[in-house]
Amino acid sequence: MKIRLFHEQDAEQIAQLFHDTVREINIREYSSNQVKAWAPDNIHFRNWAKVCSERLTYVADDQGVIAGFGELELSGHIDCFYCHKNYQRMGIGSQIYRAIETKARELGMNRLYTEASITAKPFFLHMGFEIIREQQVERRGESFVNYSMEKFLKNAV
Secondary structure, three states: OOOEEEEEHHHHHHHHHHHHHHHHHHHHOOOOOHHHHHHOOOOOOOOOHHHHHOOOOEEEEEEEEEEEEEEOOOHHHHHHEEEOHOOOOOOOHHHHHHHHHHHHHOOOOOEEEEEEEOOOOHHHOOOOEEEEEEEEEEEEEEEEEEEEEEOOOOOOO
């Protein structure tokens, strides 16, 4: 498994990974209507190549198969962070997260923050994040619970 920065040709796999993960993994904590609003049938509802290129997007590359990805914005915000449905609980997320935190420290960031789903909350807690608050967000007419979370980086370079 190689953790590397996003390449434009990764966009199609990332779009499919996002869709499949939300529809097949997040369905455990969210309703069918919620996951359909979160990951609509049109997997290109977002310009994945453009957005991933504008951020520090790290991918886990398993010999050409994208096993996961995470997006770091220069503000310290971690936006999309997903592991492929077939690569759950294999340490992929931890590897991607370590790459993100290392880059954040290199850039002198002292805080990372995210909005974690019910599904992702235990992972981010394990990575040292704290819950700021539970919140309700809306996507395409559906309301969701997620968690505003943050982690302060000690000894940022």
